[in-house]
Amino acid sequence: MPPTRDNPPTNGRPTIREIAALAGVSTATVSRVVNRSGYVSQETRRAVERVVREHGYSANRSARGLSGGRTGLIGVTVPRIYPAYFSVIIAGVTEALYEQDMRIVLCPTLHEHDREVSLLERLMHGTTDGALLVLPEESSRELSALMDHGFRFVVVDPRKRMESPVPTVSAASSSGAAQATAHLLELGHRRIAAITGPRGWLATDERLRGYQASLAAAGVLPDPRLVIESNFEIDGGLAAATELLSRAERPTAIFAFNDQLALGAMQAARGLGLRVPDDVSIVGFDDTAEAQIVTPRLTTVRQPLAEIGRMSVSLLTRLLDGQRVEALHVELETTLILRDSTAVAG
Amino acid sequence: MPPTRDNPPTNGRPTIREIAALAGVSTATVSRVVNRSGYVSQETRRAVERVVREHGYSANRSARGLSGGRTGLIGVTVPRIYPAYFSVIIAGVTEALYEQDMRIVLCPTLHEHDREVSLLERLMHGTTDGALLVLPEESSRELSALMDHGFRFVVVDPRKRMESPVPTVSAASSSGAAQATAHLLELGHRRIAAITGPRGWLATDERLRGYQASLAAAGVLPDPRLVIESNFEIDGGLAAATELLSRAERPTAIFAFNDQLALGAMQAARGLGLRVPDDVSIVGFDDTAEAQIVTPRLTTVRQPLAEIGRMSVSLLTRLLDGQRVEALHVELETTLILRDSTAVAG
DNA sequence: CTGTTAGCGCTTTCAC
DNA sequence: GTGAAAGCGCTAACAG
Numbered sequence: 262m263p264p265t266r267d268n269p270p271t272n273g274r275p276t277i278r279e280i281a282a283l284a285g286v287s288t289a290t291v292s293r294v295v296n297r298s299g300y301v302s303q304e305t306r307r308a309v310e311r312v313v314r315e316h317g318y319s320a321n322r323s324a325r326g327l328s329g330g331r332t333g334l335i336g337v338t339v340p341r342i343y344p345a346y347f348s349v350i351i352a353g354v355t356e357a358l359y360e361q362d363m364r365i366v367l368c369p370t371l372h373e374h375d376r377e378v379s380l381l382e383r384l385m386h387g388t389t390d391g392a393l394l395v396l397p398e399e400s401s402r403e404l405s406a407l408m409d410h411g412f413r414f415v416v417v418d419p420r421k422r423m424e425s426p427v428p429t430v431s432a433a434s435s436s437g438a439a440q441a442t443a444h445l446l447e448l449g450h451r452r453i454a455a456i457t458g459p460r461g462w463l464a465t466d467e468r469l470r471g472y473q474a475s476l477a478a479a480g481v482l483p484d485p486r487l488v489i490e491s492n493f494e495i496d497g498g499l500a501a502a503t504e505l506l507s508r509a510e511r512p513t514a515i516f517a518f519n520d521q522l523a524l525g526a527m528q529a530a531r532g533l534g535l536r537v538p539d540d541v542s543i544v545g546f547d548d549t550a551e552a553q554i555v556t557p558r559l560t561t562v563r564q565p566l567a568e569i570g571r572m573s574v575s576l577l578t579r580l581l582d583g584q585r586v587e588a589l590h591v592e593l594e595t596t597l598i599l600r601d602s603t604a605v606a607g
Numbered sequence: 608m609p610p611t612r613d614n615p616p617t618n619g620r621p622t623i624r625e626i627a628a629l630a631g632v633s634t635a636t637v638s639r640v641v642n643r644s645g646y647v648s649q650e651t652r653r654a655v656e657r658v659v660r661e662h663g664y665s666a667n668r669s670a671r672g673l674s675g676g677r678t679g680l681i682g683v684t685v686p687r688i689y690p691a692y693f694s695v696i697i698a699g700v701t702e703a704l705y706e707q708d709m710r711i712v713l714c715p716t717l718h719e720h721d722r723e724v725s726l727l728e729r730l731m732h733g734t735t736d737g738a739l740l741v742l743p744e745e746s747s748r749e750l751s752a753l754m755d756h757g758f759r760f761v762v763v764d765p766r767k768r769m770e771s772p773v774p775t776v777s778a779a780s781s782s783g784a785a786q787a788t789a790h791l792l793e794l795g796h797r798r799i800a801a802i803t804g805p806r807g808w809l810a811t812d813e814r815l816r817g818y819q820a821s822l823a824a825a826g827v828l829p830d831p832r833l834v835i836e837s838n839f840e841i842d843g844g845l846a847a848a849t850e851l852l853s854r855a856e857r858p859t860a861i862f863a864f865n866d867q868l869a870l871g872a873m874q875a876a877r878g879l880g881l882r883v884p885d886d887v888s889i890v891g892f893d894d895t896a897e898a899q900i901v902t903p904r905l906t907t908v909r910q911p912l913a914e915i916g917r918m919s920v921s922l923l924t925r926l927l928d929g930q931r932v933e934a935l936h937v938e939l940e941t942t943l944i945l946r947d948s949t950a951v952a953g
Numbered sequence: 954c955t956g957t958t959a960g961c962g963c964t965t966t967c968a969c
Numbered sequence: 970g971t972g973a974a975a976g977c978g979c980t981a982a983c984a985g
Contacts, residue, residue, distance in 0.1 A: 274732045276978060287956045292980060299981095300954055321733030323678060324978035326669030327961045334680075334712065334734070342701070343694035343896065352688045355715050364734070366680065367713045369701055386620045387667030387962080388680070388710070495900070524900050531902065550689065554841070554870050556877065556902050622962060633972045638964055645965090646970055670962030673977045733978080957984080962977105969972085 275316045284312040295320060296330075326387065335577065336384035336392040338368045338377050344521060345549035346566065350395060350417065353570025361578060374398040385412050391581050393573050396420050401427060415577045417569060420462050423590070428580065430573045430591045434464055434546075437562035437595030438471025438516070441544045444560070444597055445514045446479045449606035450542060454487040454512035456501040456522045465490075468518050468546065487512055491522055498525020499532075506533050506541060513606045514542040520549050523559055527602070538604035548598050557601035565593050621662045630658040641666060642676075672733065681923065682712045682730035682738040684723050690867060691895035692912065696741060696763065699916025707924060720744040731758050737927050739919050742766050747773060761923045763915060766808050769936070774926065776919045776937045780810055780892075783908035783941030784817025784862070787890045790906070790943055791860045792825045795952035796888060800833040800858035802847040802868045811836075814864050814892065833858055837868055844871020845878075852879050852887060859952045860888040866895050869905055873948070884950035894944050903947035911939050 277295075281288045286305060293299040294309040295318075301309075312318070326332035335358060339347050355365050366389055370377040377398050384392055391413035397404070401424045404416065408426050416429045423429050445453050455472050458465040469488070476483050489505065491497035498517055505512055506529055517523035523545030530537050537543055537557055545552060548563035572591055579586050623641075627634045632651060639645040640655040641664075647655075658664070672678035681704060685693050701711050712735055716723040723744050730738055737759035743750070747770045750762065754772050762775045769775050791799050801818050804811040815834070822829050835851065837843035844863055851858055852875055863869035869891030876883050883889055883903055891898060891907035898905035918937055925932050 274728075277980095278978075288979075289957080289981080290955060293955085296980080302954060305954080317728065319729050319732065320980095321673070321978050322729075323669045323672030323733045324961090325980075327667070327673050327963085327977085328979040328981080329961055330980055332669060342698045343689070343691055345689055345691075348689035348694050351713075352715065355688070355713060359714075364712045364714065364730075366710050367697075367701060368705075368710065369698065382620075382663070383665055383668075384710075386665065387669045528900075551897070551900060554874075554897060554901055623964095624962075634963075635965075635972060635974095636970085639971090642964080648970060651970080666964095667962050670977090671964075673961085673979085674963045674965080675977060676964060955985085957982105959980100959982085961979090964975105964977090966975085967973090969970105 275318050277318070277320065280309070280312050280316060280318050283316070284309045292320075331390045331581070332388065333363045334366050334389040335363055335574070336366045336368060336381070336389040337395065338370050338380055338392065338397065339395040340372045341369050342367070345551060346519070346521075346547055347395065349549065349566040350570040353567035354393060354574055355570075356567075357571040357574035361574075363578075370398070372398065378403075381407070381412070381414075391415075391577050393417055393577060413577070413580050415573045415580065417573045418464070420464075422463055425589055428576050428586055428589045428591075430569055430576060430593070431463070432564040432569060432593045433595045434467035435471040435474075437546065437564070437597070438468035438518075439475045440471075440595070440597040441516055441546065441560075441562050442472045442475035443479070444599070445516065445542060445544060445603065446475060446481065448514075448542065448603060450512075450514040451481055451606070452484070452487065452510070452512040453481075453514045453516060454489065454505045456489050456491050456498055456505075456515060456517045456526060458491065458493040458518050458522075460490055464493075465518060472516060491518075493519050493521055495521050495525040495528070498522030499529050500525070502526035502529035503532065506530060506535060512541070514544070514603070516544045516546075518546050520545040520547040520552050520559065520561055523561065523602075524551055524555060527555060527559075538602050540607065542603040542606075544603055552598075552600070560600045560603040561598055563596045563598050565595075568593055621664050623664070623666065626655070626658055626662060626664050629662070630655045677736045677927070678734065679709045680712050680735040681709055681920070682714060682727070682735040683741065684714045684716050684726055684738065684743065685741040686718045687715050688713070691897060692865070692867075692893055693741065695895065695912040696916040699913030700739060700920055701916075702913075703917040703920035707920075709924075716744070718744065724749075727753070727758070727760075737761075737923050739763055739923060759923070759926050761919045761926065763919045764810070766810075768809055771935055774922050774932055774935045774937075776915055776922060776939070777809070778910040778915060778939045779941045780813035781817040781820075783892065783910070783943070784814035784864075785821045786817075786941070786943040787862055787892065787906075787908050788818045788821035789825070790945070791862065791888060791890060791949065792821060792827065794860075794888065794949060796858075796860040797827055797952070798830070798833065798856070798858040799827075799860045799862060800835070800851045802835050802837050802844055802851075802861060802863045802872060804837065804839040804864050804868075806836055810839075811864060818862060837864075839865050839867055841867050841871040841874070844868030845875050846871070848872035848875035849878065852876060852881060858887070860890070860949070862890045862892075864892050866891040866893040866898050866905065866907055869907065869948075870897055870901060873901060873905075884948050886953065888949040888952075890949055898944075898946070906946045906949040907944055909942045909944050911941075914939055 545561035552559035835847040894909035
């Protein structure tokens, strides 16, 4: 601690004791009124509320946290803050928390497993009441262990499949992918390539399943050469699509497993002098803001990202309230959004 | 509080008392070791450090906060979490904080003055040690009052000019705008329109100043009809540019005062069947990720957004340490990034 | 219904 | 150098 350190400013805010004195009651009563817990007579309540209002009192969160109550803070680990995919989830989370007068302690992990674990451990020890883990690195086993340890959290968009004790919120990847693929098939496409995320990730495997199901339903033989594994980032999409579109017998359509990959694919097409959708149709997944600002605007599968964030908060708060959570794995609907990057097969 | 509420999980983490017992010293000594404060003998220090390490001890933040120390939490108010402009600043902030083992409590204000004020007041009372206000709604006077009140904060990208006691971090808007305009002039453009942000905002006024300065330096008479006030959002850019480009004597170049406006302007051009940059050149401001994914890629003025975030943290922590901050108004450089949305005047 | 009373886990004088 | 002890502001039994 530096030598010149000021005394921590008190900001002159009233404490519960002062409010109690002013209202002529005990601190316990003020606490009861403020927290709507226990019985307080109409009169007393009103009197206390008046003083609270007049003095702009609100409980010191550290004190509340310490005394065994809640801190009112939720930790959220997330690989990164952007692209929009993450920001929109975060926005949904903060808004839902705000409505309950709670706040978010935001922790980007940069995909580092160690950082995520240590973050989680410190967060859960006195700083926050619980956590939301977006796309966590931990395995189901590690997370189960944490739950057994008394940690309270919800996994958002799990990377791998989670065992039952760990609550999860995600979107219907498989059906969304099936819709996207069916759309391309209806347009007459038969050589439909897929640029996937990393194998083994739930999002990848589920979307692959939907893609293959639609292909099968249309009687189209799946061609493994048309499926390229990538990384859910623009560069990956660019590389994969460049490869695909440079082939002698190139695909007439590409289903990119997220919007970032689709953006990369569009760049690839452009780089090769191919027009979208005239020469190649492209479909994405997510429907983030980027989908609407590129030319042509991207046809894509919408995930209700803000809603995913809100739902996660809802699950977590129920968990924190000690309620038994009925739906441990919530899956929200996805919708195909038709825009300008797909057209009838040439 | 719901009836079924669990006892708050302890997570089985050791307390300072346990560590003290294990190390055979008092809690005071452990505290000294952990906080590197006061004198502790080499020996004792080492012994304590060993126990701390072995048991993965770290201080409970609520307790630390309560007992007058720091909470290790910084509040950050920001209008929204996306577009990228905000996310990138936030990312810079969190990363800089992480390096000091501090965390961010993120609070979107949705541009609501009331929400921002109340957020700020509660944050500063026991939850956080200080705050970063990104593009705050408050006037310089209101903020000065808060500072007098003992609040510690730094304003990032001030909306209005701030009086001296309030520290600020921003980018060199005026010179960036001058560069952008000069670039267009060099390409032979003379009818250069400007789509601005709201009048009275520092970002708007400064960029306007740079724009006019470059025009004047080139001997081009400023035409007030070419300057349209807008809102820093895509829709605003679309509307303003549509108007500009529909005129009989339309501008050959548009300087949009941020990238969002520029994206809107590109959409407008496309909507009118005009090609960018052949028919109209467009320059943006910010250089967010969007600038690189649109077609053509956007020529724009880069603001070092992540660096702005990091610098703000640096200023704030110095403030919290009670050090006198030398540079109260930090202004970072901007750079013109040449891409494909500008070309020689037709 | 309301007040009294213990702490929560930590930092910080103040003695020794 | 180190320990004992006093709270920080609040919640939660437990009495009454």
